[in-house]
Amino acid sequence: MTKAIEVQNLSFRYSEEAKRNAIQDMSFTIENDEWVAIIGHNGSGKSTLAKSIDGLLPLEKGTIIVNGIELSEANLWQVRDQIGMVFQNPDNQFVGATVEDDVAFGLENRGVPRAEMVQRVQDALQRVNMTAFATREPAHLSGGQKQRVALAGIIAVRPQILILDEATSMLDPKGRQDVLATIRQLKAETHMTVLSITHDIDEAASADRILVIDDGQLKQQGTPAEIFRYGSRLIKMGLDVPYTAKVAEDLSTAGVALPSQFLDESELAQTLWTLHSQM
Amino acid sequence: MNKLLIGRYIPGNSFVHRLDPRTKLLASFYYIGIIFLADNWQTYLVLLLFTLAAIAMSKIKLGFFWKGVRPLIWLILFTVLLQVFFTQGGHVYWHWGIFTLSQYGLINGTYIFVRFVLIIFMSTLLTLTTPPLALADAVEYILYPLKYVHFPVYEVALMLSIALRFVPTLMDETEKIMNAQRARGVDFGEGSLMQRIKSLVPLLIPLFVSSFNRADDLATAMEARGYRGGEGRSKFRILKWHAADRWVGLSFIVLTIILIVLR
Amino acid sequence: MDITFTNVDYTYQANTPFQGVGLRDINLTIHGGSYTAIIGHTGSGKSTLLQHLNALLKPTAGTVQIGDRTITPATNNKNLKPIRQKVGMVFQFPESQLFEETVLKDIAFGPQNFGMSADKAHQRAEEMAELVGLPKETWEQSPFDLSGGQMRRVAIAGVLAMQPEYLVLDEPSAGLDPLGRQEMMDLFNKLHRENGLTIVLVTHQMDDVANYADQVVVMEHGQVIRTGTPREIFANEQWLVDKQLGVPKTTHFAEVLKQQGFQFEPLPLTEDELVTALLPQLLRQGGAANE
Numbered sequence: 001m002t003k004a005i006e007v008q009n010l011s012f013r014y015s016e017e018a019k020r021n022a023i024q025d026m027s028f029t030i031e032n033d034e035w036v037a038i039i040g041h042n043g044s045g046k047s048t049l050a051k052s053i054d055g056l057l058p059l060e061k062g063t064i065i066v067n068g069i070e071l072s073e074a075n076l077w078q079v080r081d082q083i084g085m086v087f088q089n090p091d092n093q094f095v096g097a098t099v100e101d102d103v104a105f106g107l108e109n110r111g112v113p114r115a116e117m118v119q120r121v122q123d124a125l126q127r128v129n130m131t132a133f134a135t136r137e138p139a140h141l142s143g144g145q146k147q148r149v150a151l152a153g154i155i156a157v158r159p160q161i162l163i164l165d166e167a168t169s170m171l172d173p174k175g176r177q178d179v180l181a182t183i184r185q186l187k188a189e190t191h192m193t194v195l196s197i198t199h200d201i202d203e204a205a206s207a208d209r210i211l212v213i214d215d216g217q218l219k220q221q222g223t224p225a226e227i228f229r230y231g232s233r234l235i236k237m238g239l240d241v242p243y244t245a246k247v248a249e250d251l252s253t254a255g256v257a258l259p260s261q262f263l264d265e266s267e268l269a270q271t272l273w274t275l276h277s278q279m
Numbered sequence: 280m281n282k283l284l285i286g287r288y289i290p291g292n293s294f295v296h297r298l299d300p301r302t303k304l305l306a307s308f309y310y311i312g313i314i315f316l317a318d319n320w321q322t323y324l325v326l327l328l329f330t331l332a333a334i335a336m337s338k339i340k341l342g343f344f345w346k347g348v349r350p351l352i353w354l355i356l357f358t359v360l361l362q363v364f365f366t367q368g369g370h371v372y373w374h375w376g377i378f379t380l381s382q383y384g385l386i387n388g389t390y391i392f393v394r395f396v397l398i399i400f401m402s403t404l405l406t407l408t409t410p411p412l413a414l415a416d417a418v419e420y421i422l423y424p425l426k427y428v429h430f431p432v433y434e435v436a437l438m439l440s441i442a443l444r445f446v447p448t449l450m451d452e453t454e455k456i457m458n459a460q461r462a463r464g465v466d467f468g469e470g471s472l473m474q475r476i477k478s479l480v481p482l483l484i485p486l487f488v489s490s491f492n493r494a495d496d497l498a499t500a501m502e503a504r505g506y507r508g509g510e511g512r513s514k515f516r517i518l519k520w521h522a523a524d525r526w527v528g529l530s531f532i533v534l535t536i537i538l539i540v541l542r
Numbered sequence: 543m544d545i546t547f548t549n550v551d552y553t554y555q556a557n558t559p560f561q562g563v564g565l566r567d568i569n570l571t572i573h574g575g576s577y578t579a580i581i582g583h584t585g586s587g588k589s590t591l592l593q594h595l596n597a598l599l600k601p602t603a604g605t606v607q608i609g610d611r612t613i614t615p616a617t618n619n620k621n622l623k624p625i626r627q628k629v630g631m632v633f634q635f636p637e638s639q640l641f642e643e644t645v646l647k648d649i650a651f652g653p654q655n656f657g658m659s660a661d662k663a664h665q666r667a668e669e670m671a672e673l674v675g676l677p678k679e680t681w682e683q684s685p686f687d688l689s690g691g692q693m694r695r696v697a698i699a700g701v702l703a704m705q706p707e708y709l710v711l712d713e714p715s716a717g718l719d720p721l722g723r724q725e726m727m728d729l730f731n732k733l734h735r736e737n738g739l740t741i742v743l744v745t746h747q748m749d750d751v752a753n754y755a756d757q758v759v760v761m762e763h764g765q766v767i768r769t770g771t772p773r774e775i776f777a778n779e780q781w782l783v784d785k786q787l788g789v790p791k792t793t794h795f796a797e798v799l800k801q802q803g804f805q806f807e808p809l810p811l812t813e814d815e816l817v818t819a820l821l822p823q824l825l826r827q828g829g830a831a832n833e
């Protein structure tokens with residue numbers, strides 16, 4: 001079976017004068033139907049990587065293969081058809097003058113006949129639960145709603161891969177939860193491959209695998225439980241420290257004997273209760 | 280921001296609101312054309328009644344239309360006075376150097392004034408009852424024939440609709456930056472002209488920077504969503520004529536005939 | 543200096559077809575020296591309330607007493623500068639207000655508007671750059687060449703340079719990475735404790751409220767629906783969930799532990815409190831861990 005994304009020895013530098021490469025000899029693969037989170041501190045090269053995969057930056061060194069298609073000048077648009085991207089600022093990616101116009105934008109670009117377009121726009125809006133807002137203007141929407149519209153615009157085009165570049169970072173907690181719930185649901189229904197760049201612990205926890213990027217290099221990869229074991233060192237990697245990891249660390253320092261692996265809330269509560277009962 | 284109310288769309292569901300934007304745009308142009316048919320008080324009266332009827336049908340208060348006149352009032356008065364003082368003929372009431380206050384002058388002045396007001400009322404009616412986006416659609420429709428001389432109609436229309444979509448965003452941004460600089464002790468619009476101009480720098484630079492960043496983000500997002508120029512695009516938004524639009528067309532024909540008969 | 547709201551209403555674009563309610567019948571006092579958190583979901587009027595604290599907005603009804611000045615709907619826009627100086631305001635994404643050629647010049651902009659000489663303002667700017675932790679090599683750089691977190695520090699330093707008594711912050715850590723967020727919150731805490739600034743903070747992070755604030759104001763639909771200490775506000779988890787506000791992670795985890803059988807009286811609000819309350823329930827007296 002073909003991989004969703006294969007990156008081999010990718011390097012990228014913004015300009016001759018730049019002090020260092022924004023991406024330095026990076027290689028990894030992402031399987032179909034996988035959800036991969038990419039973490040890294042500010043300026044580590046995450047957005048550069050995402051843009052490179054979508055052919056939004058010139059490919060200088062290395063190979064990128066998306067769904068078996070190797071990215072090149074010639075099949076740039078073929079590759080872009082496989083990928084939908086949602087960016088950080090909800091305002092700056094809303095192209096249409098109303099919600100339905102915005103959802104239709106990608107379809108218009110692909111010359112989809114109008115009758116089919118209307119159908120697909122409706123369907124996409126329904127999936128993100130924004131049907132009631134079809135004719136609203138962006139000025140009257142919250143950030144979370146705009147991001148859900150952005151998601152609808154992508155579903156309408158039906159790509160195989162969804163790339164989220166800090167898509168929830170400018171939202172309030174409610175908006176963030178709504179968008180995240182929408183993504184989870186879409187993933188379950190459409191089996192899209194999801195690549196999400198994030199600083200948010202809940203978003204990272206949803207992933208099957210986490211890649212840690214630092215100074216343009218791939219430094220670590222593993223399941224969330226494996227990565228979360230880094231505890232308070234996670235904050236240097238650009239991720240929130242999971243609350244249970246903080247508490248576990250505090251308790252260990254105070255002399256409570258706890259296992260070294262990552263425990264979620266109920267696991268930690270049970271472990272602590274066992275300790276209490278042995279007292 | 281209240282000043283910007285002028286020419287701003289007021290949501291509603293009146294007969295005028297529901298008309299096709301193309302009808303309203305074309306009718307407004309046509310109206311400006313036939314207003315020059317009027318040359319006596321009867322014809323001006325007909326036009327005035329017609330305009331007031333249109334305004335009444337929009338269910339928007341007359342006050343909003345006066346607000347449209349206000350920013351242009353000096354230009355109007357200047358033109359009217361030129362007419363009044365430099366037109367000669369009929370009874371002369373007053374004379375001083377090159378200035379003459381004559382009967383024809385007064386009549387012409389009044390006509391010019393009414394003409395201005397009517398044109399402004401009618402175009403204000405257009406903008407108050409038509410969302411900017413719908414207007415952009417209408418403009419695109421009217422520009423469509425230019426496609427045959429390789430004018431990029433699609434691109435221009437898209438640009439126009441994106442520009443319109445960002446107007447509220449940029450207005451918010453402007454207000455936000457102004458407030459932030461006020462909080463740092465800037466007084467906008469106070470002091471000498473030089474001071475006023477200087478106080479604009481802390482507003483304009485951030486506004487420029489942020490607009491530039493937005494444009495950059497937007498271009499990336501559009502490209503990522505498959506935009507590669509107007510070629511081969513299909514269209515989601517379409518316009519349809521309705522019976523009401525035919526009635527409007529008919530009423531304009533009747534109006535034209537009346538004007539021709541009465542002049 | 544206290545700030546007191548008495549029956550304050552604020553209507554956006556009053557007397558137009560677009561008018562909308564911003565604030566409704568606000569009665570509230572923010573005491574000098576406090577650390578007040580304002581919470582409430584999107585559109586509840588938090589930012590509108592903040593802009594009344596330094597008279598950027600004037601009430602459409604009622605009065606706002608800022609120190610010895612009373613702002614009423616009739617107050618004119620002249621002579622508001624002393625208020626703006628005393629109440630420093632940091633807006634959401636404040637990096638968008640930067641415009642000068644260098645970091646120091648931008649920081650010195652505020653004090654100069656309040657009549658300070660260029661030399662003195664420059665000196666003040668250096669102190670403030672130091673205070674907010676901007677590395678020296680950035681001082682003469684263009685603010686637009688800095689990272690997002692650093693730009694925000696410049697903006698905050700620019701407000702601090704006016705030497706305000708109040709520091710008003712509208713979601714100051716939004717959009718930063720977790721490390722940047724933590725550094726921001728530490729900075730404000732330091733300014734509160736060491737420099738004696740009164741802090742008014744709008745935030746969606748309940749953990750920050752629990753960790754730092756001593757007074758909480760809860761808003762909904764333009765009204766203040768509750769005020770109290772964090773302990774009072776967070777005592778009722780269900781009420782907060784109903785208001786779509788969430789609870790601090792500690793409070794939430796303490797509830798989980800309670801279900802498991804642990805006991806807490808009172809419910810801990812911060813991580814430290816939780817650990818302190820847990821230890822006696824896990825370790826036998828006298829350092830049993832060494833067994």
Ligand SMILES: Nc1ncnc2c1ncn2[C@@H]1O[C@H](COP(=O)(O)OP(=O)(O)OP(=O)(O)O)[C@@H](O)[C@H]1O
Binds near residue numbers: 015041043044047
């Ligand atoms: N358009 C550009 N021109 C020049 N350099 C750039 C450009 N965009 C990014 N860089 C630089 O490339 C490096 C990687 O940036 P990138 O935006 O990919 O980081 P990131 O991991 O996405 O950070 P963040 O978490 O802040 O979004 C940084 O050092 C940045 O300064």
Ligand SMILES: Nc1ncnc2c1ncn2[C@@H]1O[C@H](COP(=O)(O)OP(=O)(O)OP(=O)(O)O)[C@@H](O)[C@H]1O
Binds near residue numbers: 555583585589590
């Ligand atoms: N400039 C404006 N013109 C008209 N209405 C406005 C304006 N600014 C805010 N409002 C309205 O006033 C209400 C309160 O807005 P405000 O910005 O104070 O909310 P908030 O609590 O700060 O929300 P958020 O968490 O999203 O920042 C909202 O209903 C909003 O739509």
Ligand SMILES: [Mg+2]
Binds near residue numbers: 047165166
């Ligand atoms: Mg990025």
Ligand SMILES: [Mg+2]
Binds near residue numbers: 588589590712
């Ligand atoms: Mg706000």
